[in-house]
Amino acid sequence: MMKFxxxxxxxxxxxxxxxxxVQMLGNPAEAEEVVQDALIKLWHHLEGLEAERxxxxxxxxxxxACLDLLRRRRFQAVPLAVGAxxxxxxxxxxxxxxxxxxxxxxxxxxAVRQLKEPFRSLILLREVQGxxxxxxxxxxxxxxxxxKVYLHRARRKLRDLICWDDLGIEQS
Amino acid sequence: MSNNSQQPDWFQERLxxxxxxxxxxxxxxRFDGRLADDAELRQAVANAQSLQRALRRIQSPRAPAAIxxxxxxxxxxxxxxxRNAGWLAATAAxxxxxxxxxxxxxxxxxxxxxxxxxxxxxxxxxxxxxLALAYLDQATVHTSRKVSNTWVNDGLLRxxxxxxxxxxxxxxxxxxxxxxxx
Numbered sequence: 001m002m003k004f005x006x007x008x009x010x011x012x013x014x015x016x017x018x019x020x021x022v023q024m025l026g027n028p029a030e031a032e033e034v035v036q037d038a039l040i041k042l043w044h045h046l047e048g049l050e051a052e053r054x055x056x057x058x059x060x061x062x063x064x065a066c067l068d069l070l071r072r073r074r075f076q077a078v079p080l081a082v083g084a085x086x087x088x089x090x091x092x093x094x095x096x097x098x099x100x101x102x103x104x105x106x107x108x109x110x111a112v113r114q115l116k117e118p119f120r121s122l123i124l125l126r127e128v129q130g131x132x133x134x135x136x137x138x139x140x141x142x143x144x145x146x147x148k149v150y151l152h153r154a155r156r157k158l159r160d161l162i163c164w165d166d167l168g169i170e171q172s
Numbered sequence: 173m174s175n176n177s178q179q180p181d182w183f184q185e186r187l188x189x190x191x192x193x194x195x196x197x198x199x200x201x202r203f204d205g206r207l208a209d210d211a212e213l214r215q216a217v218a219n220a221q222s223l224q225r226a227l228r229r230i231q232s233p234r235a236p237a238a239i240x241x242x243x244x245x246x247x248x249x250x251x252x253x254x255r256n257a258g259w260l261a262a263t264a265a266x267x268x269x270x271x272x273x274x275x276x277x278x279x280x281x282x283x284x285x286x287x288x289x290x291x292x293x294x295x296x297x298x299x300x301x302x303l304a305l306a307y308l309d310q311a312t313v314h315t316s317r318k319v320s321n322t323w324v325n326d327g328l329l330r331x332x333x334x335x336x337x338x339x340x341x342x343x344x345x346x347x348x349x350x351x352x353x354x
Binding site for chain 2: 003006007010011014015016017018019020022023028032035036039040043104105108109112123127128129130133148149151152155158159162
């Protein structure tokens with residue numbers, strides 16, 4: 001029964017965790033290792049973990065592992081090691097447009113990675129991974145008010161970092 | 173925002189929550205009221221929405237299959253191990269048998285209706301047969317009595333000693349006639 005539950009959880013969460021790790025680290029090989037470790041830790045802690053706590057727990061473990069790695073390599077706006085094609089949104093009929101979209105997304109992600117913690121994690125968890133305010137608060141150990149305030153600051157800092165025209169974002 | 177001199181940060185602080193739809197109804201109404209008059213605030217909201225849309229369009233890469241494989245190997249959570257292979261095979265065989273049996277009994281509605289009709293006909297036939305046998309049995313008994321009575325009445329079993337003078341005595345000793353029973 002435990003095996004069944006574990007395998008179901010792996011299938012359910014692996015892509016989200018990998019996405020977060022790649023976006024934080026910019027390196028698929030490292031992200032793969034981080035996610036593997038997080039899922040193995042889940043197996044060892046699964047018995048005492050309530051169902052609703054699993055996702056925030058996994059996101060926290062994955063994020064902490066990414067931060068450790070970033071500290072170790074003295075992170076300085078590491079260039080994205082993942083190819084643009086990994087992010088292609090999928091207009092296969094128009095490869096040029098797809099590549100342009102992917103390139104745009106890559107530059108946006110580079111800007112996100114330049115943010116300091118916890119702003120970077122806030123943007124990734126809330127905007128890219130689609131977590132709720134409550135879930136973001138659980139992962140980052142912030143109360144709801146702090147989540148709102150920090151998220152506001154994170155977005156403001158990100159807006160300062162990006163070049164709107166370069167990103168193709170239409171400004172009204 | 174240019175008109176926010178009294179509370180310069182109120183709208184800025186709530187701009188993200190407004191874009192996220194996280195403001196209370198009262199706060200949202202207040203924000204909407206300001207938006208109608210403040211072009212700068214409208215621009216800020218539009219920028220925030222554009223950035224949010226751009227971030228949400230970013231597609232996360234999918235985890236490679238190697239992750240799952242490595243995790244399953246390192247945690248020993250394969251579905252099939254040497255220890256449970258036999259048990260799984262037996263379970264699979266039992267399930268296959270159960271499914272085939274269910275398939276046989278769980279026929280189409282038309283076949284099921286025909287089967288029910290046949291069963292009813294068989295039951296009716298058995299009932300008719302039992303009734304016929306009961307009549308036959310009764311008829312056999314009556315016939316044998318009739319024959320017996322006829323013969324008695326004809327005097328075949330009548331003791332010679334009783335003589336023709338006392339026929340009533342002989343009749344009293346006889347079983348009831350078939351006409352009486354009917």
